[in-house]
Each structure stands twice: as structure tokens, then as C-alpha cells.
Amino acid sequence: MLKNVGIWLMITLLILSGCAPSLNKNEDEVVQKEDKQKKQEKSIVPSYQLSDETYRTILPYRTSASRGVITNQVMNRMDIGEMETGLRRLSKSYYDPEKYFFEEGQYLTSDMLYKWLGRKLTKKQLKKAVQDRVAFLQERGQKVDEERKQAIRHDFQLGLNPTIANDKSKKQQKNNPKYLTHILEHNFLKRNDDDTVELIGASIGIAMKSEYAFKTEIGGPTYHKTIDKETMMKKGKAIAQTVLERVRNIEGLSDIPIMFALYREEDKGSPVPGSYVAKTQVSDDDTNIGDWETVHEENILFPSDEGEEKYYDQQQQIKDFADKIQEYFPNYTGVIGEGFYIDEELQKLTLEIPLEFYGKGEVIGFTQYTYGLVQEMFQNYYELEIKIKSNKKMESVIYRKAGDNEPKVHIFNK
Template sequence: MKKLFMGITFSIVLFLAACAPNFEQEDQIVHEKEEETNEKAIIPKYKISEDYYRTFMPFEPGEARGLVVNNLNTRYDIYEFETGLMRIAKNTFDTNKYVFREGQYLDSSTVISWLNRKYTKDQLKERDMEETENLGLNPVDPGGGDIDKRNEENPIYLAHILEHNYLEAVDGKEGTYKLGGVVIGLAMNSVHYYQKEAYGATYETKISHSELEQKGKEIAQEVVNRLRKMDELKNVPITIALFEQKTKSSIVPGNFFAFAEVGKGSSKINGWEKVNEGYVLFPSNTAENDHREDMTWFQNFKQDVEEYFPNFNGVVGTGFYLDDQLQSLSIDIPIQFYGKSEAIGFTQYVTGLVMEHFPGYVAVEVNVSSVYGQEALIVKNPNQDEPFVHVYQ
């Protein structure tokens, strides 16, 4: 299986990237569009890290921009769905050869129509719709009978569709760029929420992972078939990935669990590659049962923090796992301070604990906050002897 690479996305750390940045001026380039007049654009030469794509400029918002906020359950899922899709893309599209652009081929009306349920002939008639408009990828709700049974048997599987475009230099020479590939993310529901009446109570039915995986792969094939019918996408490579989003009450994000690559001109998905990644809350039963050693490190750190503030127990962490190995740990410590000197002293104390308790291969970020906002940031990159520490003024 191709290995996925996890890049830690800490904003401050962007200045600490191991590779030396290139500060040369931007390239003014021409973006080739089929059957359209060429347009000028800027591709920045400066890269903050090898983990990130350069971005097509001026920035072109995605045609379906904004829908993700309404379709995904939590802000954690929204963030992870997009950044995780970029991690998937790196399996196919090299960050040194391709330039990122938000999706330009699936507009809002298309995405909305694909996210609908499929309609029966009678339902189409009621809505004054033609069969050509019956594009929903979610199952039919036949109506009538027991509403709970209907929703249990025909849940909404597909929550959202996200498109990313990757541009490549024509003939390998920078100066003129063309579409080099498309990456599609399909966000699948682990829980289907529904109402029996407008503005009434919300009910839910759980969807097993095996069921949403099966349905996701079926939907993915249909999405690829539809993309191939678009003139601009007939011959470009397509990568499509499946994301399982968490419940509305979750405080950790969902994760991608499978992806497939479809070669130029092909419409058939021949096989899927498993993605073994996910997020774990610390402390939690999941961490205790499945990652006991990591839980021990975290609990020792937490106990030492509480020695500084004996009545405090608010240390919470989120760990990212790839192939069952802890890659990064983000820790939040909300504290009530009575002065800046106290905040500085506490930050120094916590920095020592970070270096003492966590293994060198794990990236750690600690955010210290108070009722007044962010107080300090501590960042330790893998195998880094000295962490980065910033106390906010």
C-alpha cells in the first residue's frame, strides 16, 4: 500500500519547516484552458514546506464553496475533510510538480442535486421535475408507512462532495499550466439524522462502517462515471476517497478510510487502497483500551500539570494515528491566570514536561489559554532537541 504522509499543520510551525524556503519571485504563468482564451496567473515559487502545495493565484474559490459548512456535522470534520483530502492527493500528485486549486468543475447546483435522494416517478411529478434532473445519489424514501423504519432502511449515506484540482506544467516546463488531475472526497455519514415533522425533534439511526463503506464505493463509481461525461474531465487522472464523519456531538474529527485511483480516460475503479488513520481523544476509554502506552505518557504529563495547579483537571489532548502509530498530539490547557508573570512561569514548566514525557518521534503542540484568550503556544517537532515556545503579549 502506498504510504500516506502526515504533515503537522500548526500555523506557527510554518516558519520552522526543515527545508530551506525559496524566496525567489513568483512565476507569471499562463493557465491553459481548453477551448478558452489563455489567462495570466501567478504561481508562487516560495514553499513553506515540502508537505504543502503551491496555490494557483489569483485564488479561485471553488464552485461549490461554502456548502461544506452546512453538510458536515462539526468544525473538526470540516477541517479534517479538506486537509485529509490533500494528504490523500500526495499519494498521486507530487507537491513539487503540481499546483493546488479549489475545484472548478462541480458547481453548487450540481453538488446539491447529487446529494439529494433519488426520486420515484410520483415524487418527480409532485416536484415538477424531469427524469434528467433525478440525479440524487442517496437512496429513495418511498414515503408512507412507519417513518422510523423508512429512515432505518434508507438512510442518507452521502453527506458531502469535495473537489480539488491539481495543475501541472505543460511539457514539464513552468510557464504554462494545465489540469493534471482531480481529487474527489466523499463524506459518508456514520449516523443519519432525521425529523418526523418540520421543526420537531431530531431522531437518529446509526450506520455501520461496513454498510457505509459498501455504499460509499458504489456511489464513488457513479461519481466517476458522471465526471467522465464532462468534456474537461474525460482524460485526466481521478483520485476518489471515502471519509467517515463523526456524530454531531463528537469532539474529534472523522477520518478517511479508503481511496482509489482511476487512470486517464478510464471510468472503472479496479481496486481500493485502505487508509489506516484516525483521531483519539485523551483521556478516554478508547485511548485506555487501544493505546495504553500513549495513554500512560499523557496521564503522567497531565498529573504533573495538575501539581502546578492542584485543583485543575482540564488537560485534554487529541492524537492523530497513522498505521496505528501516534504521529502527533495536540493538547489544550485552559487555565485561570492572575498575571503575565504567572503565565510565563507556567509555560516554562509545561515546556519541560513536554520534553520529559513524550517520545521524540511524536509531534506535540500545546495551547495554553485563559478567559482572556490564547496565552502561549509550545510546539515540539519530531526528534527536535529544542521546542518552539511563544508567549502571547
């Protein structure tokens, strides 16, 4: 039996979303304000909040109006999770989780985003695109007057990525990379005295590439263009200004505060995600972005050259931890770590230990041994999570919240 070990049930999805079923039977029923023409819908505000740092949500849960776009646009799966959770984390500085409720973006639609995420067309490309679209509609018996042609022409010019005359030109692709990958919207609601909830603010995350991968022909080689941070920041700020001007023309977003944040992606094969690098708040109906504030967040892989250069002591500690494990189980393949830092201060350390086990007894014994190492070697000022796996299956998890003296453990039965 494990001594002084508590059983911890993983509820990761609930923690990430800040959405939990109420443990209080007296849930509050409210009416969610919609457009004047739409019928008001009754909603439920859960009375229970997981912690002071997580947002409560309105039930029934409404998914994003652009659901699925992020998975089609952001190539690194690690970036998808970090972009979403990071935007909520930054939003707490502007929208207090104790006062306001969280809802996925309801205003930026999939159709809208796909138009914005494309390239702006040259005059020649625009003319052909409009002609092709008009011909397509007419073939299906639709009437296309001049007003509709203008609307079609307008839609084809909404792309926020640079124009390129010839996408088969390696030189043009490198000189005009796609910088923008995704635009993520989060909404924040307040409860009124008449038991309605209404939108009081929004956050918009703008994902920018650190590396542009492209092909000049089908089946041809993939080329890569590195995008330096300075260029990314300049392009990202200009894109954010254009996005602000556009969302101010959307009913519901025209006169509320909006927080913008720039996210710098990692390359497609990176084992750790990128991070937010800048943020700014625009008040009420303002249509111009002022100064930006640098965000000092980063995700560091251990072991790595970057980890050794920036956080040598942490990397050495993980190496010593790995050496101790090797004494107990010499045929393991190594410890992989990810550290999340804010202002160069470690906030969370996640370690993954891949091993081959031949019985539940080995899992229990190894987990117990690792638990002891955690108590001996790792300070408790940051969150710590250790995942013990075999054949890509989770065997056990050791978890300790920042400030706790003793970790909690969950050993999976299957």
C-alpha cells in the same frame, strides 16, 4: 525569561493550504489554460515552498466552484478541516508536491453538488416535483417545452441518497438513511515548457455518515441511526462509481487520473474528527473503479475508553502529564488530547490545557513549567502541539516538529 525557548509564530492557515507568499522576488508568471472559448489568464507561481510536503498554489488564488457547500452539509466542524487536509495528505501519494501545484476544485459546482447530495425521488415524488417546477417557471412567464421538462426531470433524479416514500415515517427513515454528506474536489496542475499550467489530475473525497440524525416532524424529537462501517463502505464505493461516471462527462475531467477517497464522519458532537478509510486511483479516461486500498488513519480522543483500549500507553502518559500539571496548578480542569495515527503509529499529538490566569506572569511561569514537562516526558518522533487557554482565549502555544529536540513557544500578548 524562558531558557532555550524560541519564539514561534503560528501560520496555521498557510500550512494547511500549502499556499504562501513568495519570499523570492523572481516569481514566475505563467498562463493558465482554460477552455478554448475562454480568454487565457496570466497567473503567478510562487517560487517559495514552505516544505517538500506542501503544495504551491497558482496566484491569484481561485476558490472552489462549490465554495460553502461543505459548511452546509457537514455537521461536525472538526470533520470539515480533516476532510480537506486529509485529502491533500492522501493526494501526495499520487501527485508529487515538488512537481505539481494545488488548486481548489473548479469543476464540481455548488448547484451540481446540491443535486447529487439529495435523495433520489420516487415516481410519485418526481411527477409532483416536475409539475411544481414547471408551474413555477410558467408563472414567471417562461416557456417550458418538452425538452426543458426532460431536463427538469433529469435534474430531480440526480440524488445519490436512497429514495424514501414518506419522510414522516420513522421506520422508513431508519431503513433508508442519508449516507452521503459531501463530495470534495481538489485539482492538481503541472507547468509546461511554454509557461502554461494545465490540469493533470484530481482527487475526490466522498464524505459518508457514521450516524444519521433525523426528525419526522417539525419541532419533534431527533432520532439517530448508527451506520456500521461495513454498510458505509459498500454504499460509499457504489456512490464513488456513479460519481466517476458523471465526472467523465464533464469537460476537463474526462481524461485525467482521479483519486477517490472515502471519508467516514464522526457524529455531530464528537470532539475529534473522523478519518479517511479507503482510497483508489482511476487512470486517464477509465470509467470503472477497480480495487480499493484500506487507509489506516484515525483520530483518537484522550482520555477516552477508545484511547485506553487502543493506545493505553499514550493515554497513561497524558494522565501522568496532567498529574504533574495539577501539582503546579491544582485548580485546572484537565488536559484534553487528540492523537492522529497512521497504521497505528502516532503522527501528531495535540493537547489543550484550559486554565484561569490572573496575570501575564502566571502565563509565562506556567508555560515555562509545561515546556520543561514536554522535554522530560514526550518523545520527539511525532509532532506535538500544546495549547494553553483561558476563557476560550489562547494564552500560549508550545510546538515541536517531529524529529526536533527542542520545542518552540509563542506567548500571546493580548
